[in-house]
Amino acid sequence: MRESIDNVNHKSKSPEDDVLESIHAVMHQYRSQQFRVLRDGPHAVTHMESKVLGFFGRQPGATQSDLAQHSGRDKAQLARLIKGLRERGLLLAEADEVDRRNLRLTLSAEGQAVQRALQQQARRLGASAVAGFSEQERQTLLALLQRVRGNLGALE
DSSP, rough: OOOOOOOOOOOOHHHHHHHHHHHHHHHHHHHHHHHHHHHHHTTOOOOOHOOOOOOHHHSTTTTTHHHHHHHHOOHHHHHHHHHHHHHHTTTEEOOOSSSSSSSEEOHHHHHHHHHHHHOOOHHHHHHHHTTOOHHHHHHHHHHHHHHHHHHHHHHH
16 A cells, blocks of 8 residues: 655745744744643633733723724724633723723732733743853844844835
């Protein structure tokens, strides 16, 4: 019997594809390891939920509209995320003094604890990711990634 070969998923790639696929793979590994800690904990937090918590951790008292403007995300998607985080006790809402229809959002004590855990895990993973790199190697890698980002930004 002859062995079948899957040529569809094994196309030869260009070196440019290899670079971007490698960046994607690194970020996938990072996110997977970062959220394993919280996924298995009492507050199974998704990537998007962590982004929302991070925003309100940095911008306490901001509104859902502020988050939508900052992130460029769909308002309905953000409303669902915020509602879920409020129901789980990770976000607190208070009516705006000027316009009672607007809610000012802040992290609850539990939300702050989740945010701290995410930040600690991010620092540990960051240190592990570049373990054994010299300062020069870290600077070179950072400069190269900034060039990639700049090249992609120039296309916008």
